[in-house]
Structures are given as structure tokens and as C-alpha cells.
Amino acid sequence: MADRHRFPHTDRTDRADRTLGSRQLAAMLPDPAEARPAYRHLARAISALILDGRIALHVRLPAERELATALHTSRATVTAVYDLLRESGYAHSRQGSGTWTALPEGRAPSGIARLLGPQDTAIDLASAAPGLPEQALLDALAQVTPRLAEHAHTPGYHPYGLPELRAAVAERFTRRGLATMPEQILVTAGAQHALTLVLGLLCRPGDRVMVENPSYPNALEAMRRARLRTLSVPVSDTGWDIEITESTFRQAVPQLAYLLPDFHNPTGCLMPDEERVRILRAAERSGAWLVVDETLADLALDVPAPPPFASRATPGGAGQVITIGSMSKTHWGGLRMGWVRAPARLVTELAGQRVATDMGGSVLDQLLAVPLLARAGELLPARLEQLRRQRAALAAALAEHLPQWTWQLPPGGLSLWVDLGAPLASALAERALDYGVRIEGGAYFGADPGLFEQRLRIPYTTSPETLREAVHRMAAALAEGLSPSSATRRAHWVA
Missing domain, CATH: 1.10.10.10 (Winged helix-like DNA-binding domain superfamily/Winged helix DNA-binding domain)
Incomplete structure (x- = not known):
């Protein structure tokens, strides 16, 4: 069965129904x-x-x-x-x-509004995206300026990515325990771009794709836009339900599975080694591709950083594992720097998929990425210590002002997955806007409708003082009194 989905089919013409049931x-x-x-x-x-x-x-x-x-x-x-x-x-x-x-004239989808940041609020907890230390960016700019002048005399198109950056990313994988050649690396404009390329190459409308529930919302949106049928498997505070995951591989036979095993967004869970092996074996038996998002893998706060998921694969199953990653969480999202690690032949096909839309990434951003990756061992420890302080401040503020809420302290990642004890998340998120706080209700992270209304994802990516103030404001909003609701988020309704 392992070769059933080895490379994409080109003779399928099926189309997903555009009617909502x-x-x-x-x-x-x-x-x-x-x-x-x-x-x-x-x-x-x-x-x-x-x-x-x-x-x-x-x-x-x-x-x-x-x-x-x-x-x-x-x-x-x-x-x-x-x-x-x-x-x-x-x-x-x-x-x-x-x-x-349709979309009303002058309105932007919420995903765009989240990326633009708060327009009318003081504290933004809707996005889990840290910034880059200013001096590190200035140092990297000074280092690469002569190289940029050299590249100015070339066409500047690198659909696979700059050779030196591909080599740096490959070396990073090798250092983490997964031997990798530059030919196995495709540089992308972030992990989301990487996932979109993979979905476009390997899937067709109507294909089954297995996802975790909850999961990363932008990944779920990419699958909706590709008109794929998602099959969800649960992730709770205690981790993955491996029996259900194995059963889904066996019975539904998905074309592809998308996983966030390293400090999972939004729960923060870290998948144990033995469960990784079981998933790899189940995917190998079903012939499904595994797309593993390791964007958060380096943000290990209380445990050693995990080795690459693909390093646990058998030689026969390693070719079915596609790893995507990014510098957005470890460095800065503004670089738009990500990658795919996959078999060399698949990387070539992905590059062909890519040139139909963007020809290649920014030479300047890729040049900047090389020294920043080289300095990761110097820059990352300070970032991790900052995240530990911010996580502690957020947990202490919640315990003081909202003791009825519960959560598991994650061993890494960027956020707490908080249980409110009642389906109040959407109503609270709407009310919190009036108190100057932007926050996401748990339903936004659900692969299936109607779930996680009792949950909030609260990032600890801002200063301890700001986090304490945000919690104080949310407590004040909650004290006003909210009625449980399974539906309403702020719709910016114009009637």
C-alpha cells in the first residue's frame, strides 16, 4: 500500500460540490x-x-x-x-x-484583519507572533549588504531557494538528527506557503485529509479553499487519541495527514516518541502522505527540543513524510521565510508548482535568513527565557483574577489553551473588544463546527505587564455577566 499515493495523480477531474449542506x-x-x-x-x-x-x-x-x-x-x-x-x-x-x-464591499475576512493587527484596541492577544530583536536584524542587514550587491547583477529568480539557504536549512535538519541534503529542501515564503504548495500538488478537490481537532486555523482555511474533505482526530489537554488516529488511517485511507506534533497549536502538547512511531507506521500502511508542521519545534521551554518527526520513520516510510517549517515563531514573521523538506523528486515537482504563482522568494529575505539561522544558538536561548517569564506572568494573572478557569501548563510553544468551564468564549471575545483586548475564541481552532466554545487560546508573546493588564480587563468583562452562546463572534454587522 505504501506506493498508492507516492506521487500526485494527474488524471482526476472530480470536483467538490460548492453547495453547503x-x-x-x-x-x-x-x-x-x-x-x-x-x-x-x-x-x-x-x-x-x-x-x-x-x-x-x-x-x-x-x-x-x-x-x-x-x-x-x-x-x-x-x-x-x-x-x-x-x-x-x-x-x-x-x-x-x-x-x-459573498463579502460586503469594504470588509476584509477576519484572517486578514488578524494579520493587520488591532485597529481600535490596545492589546492584541489574537496573534501568537513574537518580534525579532532590533539589533539582531541590524547586524544581519550589515552582514548581507555586500552579498545583496553581488546578487543585483543576476536575474534574481531562485525557485528552489538560494543555494546557501537550502544548505543552511539542510544542515539544521542534519544537526537535529535527520540527515538531509540541500536537494531535499525547497525554500518558501513561510510555512503556510509551504503547506499550500503541498496541498496543491498532492491533493485534488474532494480528497480526504486527516487533521487534528483543534488545529492551526490558517491550515484549515487552506484546506477549505482547496475544497478538501477533512477528517478530524481529537487532541485534548493530555494529547492525541492514537487509537482513533490509527483507525482513521486504516478505515478512511486519507490522501494526506497534517500534524503539529511539537507544542501543538493551540493545546501546547508534545507528542511522545512512541506515538510518533505508531502514526508513522499507520500512515505507511495506508499509503498516506504525512505533512508535519515543525514551526514550533524549537520553542521548547521545559523539555529538550524534539528531533525531527521524520527521523523516526523506517527507510521505507521516510519518503512519505513531508516536513514544513518556518522562522516566523523563532525569529520574525516579517521575514516570510519557510521551507519544505521532502524527497528530492517531490521538491522538484513542488518547485514547478511554485513558479506558476511567484517564481521565487525575495533574495534579500533569504540572504538575511542565512546569518540569522547561523546565530540561532545565540539568539534562541534569550527568546526562550523571555517566553518562560511571560508564560509565568500570564499563569499567575489568570490564577489571581480568574481562578475558576483551568489549563495545562504547556512544555513549550507560545500559548495557553484555557478552559472557561462554560461555553462563553465567543461572547467573552466580543465583550473583551469593548475593554481593549482582542482574543480568539476556541471555535476558531476547531476542525468541526460547534466545538471549543468553552476554550480560549491566550498567547504569552507580549510583555508580562501587558499580559497582566489583559487578564485584568478580561476579568472585568466577564464580571459584567455573559450568557453561554454556541454561535456568535463579532460579526461587524451592518443591518
Whole structure:
């Protein structure tokens, strides 16, 4: 079975259905009886899901009668919901072909808003992205300036990446315990770019892809946009359910599996060695590709940094493991520097996939990455110590101001996965905006709808003083009184 998905098929023409099923949509929506008027309550929830990307754009919504049945409400209510969505720009109708999702003019999807940072709030806890020490960047710029002048006399296109950077990344893998040649490395514009290239090459619309639940939201969004069918396996505070994971490989036979085994986002869990081996064996038996995201692997706060996942593979199974990584969490997201480690032949195919969109990455950024990677042994310890202090400050503030909340202190990574004890996350996230705090409710990280409303991901990537103030403000917002809700995030609704 190991060769079943060895390289991508080129003869498939199947297309995923662009219609959202009534039961699927109903599972993401609140009970119409939760608030009045019900139609406005439901329309707000759908608009929020469209902004979040959990409902894709240009997808046909269910027929009114079907959705009314699934929601156990009247057709008149659903008609009013669709009318509001059209009026506010979140939907439009085509004669004879139904109602389709849209984005209002002047509105950006929530993913873009998160990357742009807070526009009207003082504290941003929606993004787990540390900055780069200024002096380290200035030193690297001074070091690479002569090299940049040399490159100015060349065309500047490097679809595989600069040779010296490919060699540096390969050496990094080898040093961590996985012998790697530069030919096995493709330099990308971050880990998200790497994942998008892999999905575009190895998957076709309708393919099954196994993901963890919860998982990294932008990865899930990439899969939605590629119209893949996700199969979720649970990750709890105590880690992975390996029996369910093995069963999913065996019974569903996914084309690909996407894993975050190193200080998992958002739970912070670190996968034990024996479980890595079991997953590798299960993937090898099913013939599935394993895409392992090691972006957080170096952020080990209480334990040694783990070796590469692929180093546990047997010689026969190593060719099915694709490793992606990035400098965004260890250095700075502004570099947009990531990579793929894969068999050399697959790297060549990925480079061919890449030139259809961007030809190659920035020469300057790649030149900067080389000395920064070389200085990782000097720069990383200070970053880890800073994260330990910030993690301790956040945990202490939560214990003082919100003692009813619970969490497991992660051995690494960038955030706490906090249990609120009740499904209040969306309502609290909305209320916290009024107190000057931007925070993500747990539902944003769910691979399946309707989950993790009792959870918040709280990054500890800002100063201890800022974290203490953010917790104080969230406690004040909670003290105002919130009612549990399974649906509403801030929809920026215009009625």
C-alpha cells in the first residue's frame, strides 16, 4: 500500500460540490430560540462564519425549506435570514440557482484583519507572533549588504531557494538528527506557503485529509479553499487519541495527514516518541502522505527540543513524510521565510508548482535568513527565557483574577489553551473588544463546527505587564455577566 499515493495523480477531474449542506450549516448555528428576533440572531451568526472563513465565499447556501427543517424553525424565518444577508452584502442570489455567500464591499475576512493587527484596541492577544530583536536584524542587514550587491547583477529568480539557504536549512535538519541534503529542501515564503504548495500538488478537490481537532486555523482555511474533505482526530489537554488516529488511517485511507506534533497549536502538547512511531507506521500502511508542521519545534521551554518527526520513520516510510517549517515563531514573521523538506523528486515537482504563482522568494529575505539561522544558538536561548517569564506572568494573572478557569501548563510553544468551564468564549471575545483586548475564541481552532466554545487560546508573546493588564480587563468583562452562546463572534454587522 505504501506506493498508492507516492506521487500526485494527474488524471482526476472530480470536483467538490460548492453547495453547503443544510445539516452542516445548522450544526454551526445557534438554536433559533436562543435570542429574539431569531432571524437576526441567525443572520449575525452566518455573517460571522463567513468573515471567519468557516463558511467559504462563493458557496451556495441551502435551500430555505431544507435549512428550516434542519434548524427546526419556520421557512419564513430562514427567508428573513437570507434577506438580511443579501441586504448587508453577505449573500447574493442568482436567478434560478439559489443564494450564494459573498463579502460586503469594504470588509476584509477576519484572517486578514488578524494579520493587520488591532485597529481600535490596545492589546492584541489574537496573534501568537513574537518580534525579532532590533539589533539582531541590524547586524544581519550589515552582514548581507555586500552579498545583496553581488546578487543585483543576476536575474534574481531562485525557485528552489538560494543555494546557501537550502544548505543552511539542510544542515539544521542534519544537526537535529535527520540527515538531509540541500536537494531535499525547497525554500518558501513561510510555512503556510509551504503547506499550500503541498496541498496543491498532492491533493485534488474532494480528497480526504486527516487533521487534528483543534488545529492551526490558517491550515484549515487552506484546506477549505482547496475544497478538501477533512477528517478530524481529537487532541485534548493530555494529547492525541492514537487509537482513533490509527483507525482513521486504516478505515478512511486519507490522501494526506497534517500534524503539529511539537507544542501543538493551540493545546501546547508534545507528542511522545512512541506515538510518533505508531502514526508513522499507520500512515505507511495506508499509503498516506504525512505533512508535519515543525514551526514550533524549537520553542521548547521545559523539555529538550524534539528531533525531527521524520527521523523516526523506517527507510521505507521516510519518503512519505513531508516536513514544513518556518522562522516566523523563532525569529520574525516579517521575514516570510519557510521551507519544505521532502524527497528530492517531490521538491522538484513542488518547485514547478511554485513558479506558476511567484517564481521565487525575495533574495534579500533569504540572504538575511542565512546569518540569522547561523546565530540561532545565540539568539534562541534569550527568546526562550523571555517566553518562560511571560508564560509565568500570564499563569499567575489568570490564577489571581480568574481562578475558576483551568489549563495545562504547556512544555513549550507560545500559548495557553484555557478552559472557561462554560461555553462563553465567543461572547467573552466580543465583550473583551469593548475593554481593549482582542482574543480568539476556541471555535476558531476547531476542525468541526460547534466545538471549543468553552476554550480560549491566550498567547504569552507580549510583555508580562501587558499580559497582566489583559487578564485584568478580561476579568472585568466577564464580571459584567455573559450568557453561554454556541454561535456568535463579532460579526461587524451592518443591518
